[in-house]
Amino acid sequence: xxxxxxxxxxxxxxxxxxxxxxxxxxxxxxxxxxxxxxxxxxxxxxxxxxxxxxxxxxxxxxxxxxxxxxxxxxxxxxxxxxxxxxxxxxxxxxxxxxxxxxxxxxxxxxxxxxxxxxxxxxxxxx
Numbered sequence: 001x002x003x004x005x006x007x008x009x010x011x012x013x014x015x016x017x018x019x020x021x022x023x024x025x026x027x028x029x030x031x032x033x034x035x036x037x038x039x040x041x042x043x044x045x046x047x048x049x050x051x052x053x054x055x056x057x058x059x060x061x062x063x064x065x066x067x068x069x070x071x072x073x074x075x076x077x078x079x080x081x082x083x084x085x086x087x088x089x090x091x092x093x094x095x096x097x098x099x100x101x102x103x104x105x106x107x108x109x110x111x112x113x114x115x116x117x118x119x120x121x122x123x124x125x126x
Contacts, residue, residue: 022060022067039094052112
C-alpha cells in the first residue's frame with residue numbers, strides 16, 4: 001500500500017470536493033464521478049457510502065479495487081480497500097469534527113455508512 005505525500009493529504013483533508021470514480025467492470029473505464037465526504041485519520045484517507053453497502057460506487061470500488069478521485073483541484077489514480085474495522089471509532093470522530101454543522105452527519109456515523117467505509121491510497125506505477 002502506497003502512502004499519500006503529506007502536502008497532498010493536507011490539501012485533500014482541507015477540501016470538501018472529493019469525487020470518486022471506481023473503474024467499471026472492464027477495469028479501464030471509470031464510472032461517473034460521485035461527490036462524497038472524505039476524512040483523514042492517522043495520515044490515511046477514508047470515504048463512506050451514504051447508502052451503505054448497496055451504493056453503486058462502493059460495490060464497484062470493492063470489486064475493481066482501483067479507479068480515480070478528483071480532490072483539491074487535482075486527479076489521482078487510486079486503489080480502494082475496505083477500511084480496518086478497528087479504525088471505525090476514529091473515522092466516526094473525524095467525520096464528526098469535519099462535518100459537525102451538517103444535518104447529514106448523524107446518518108454518516110450510523111451502521112450502514114460505517115459498514116461501507118473505504119480507504120483510498122495512491123496507485124503506484126507498475
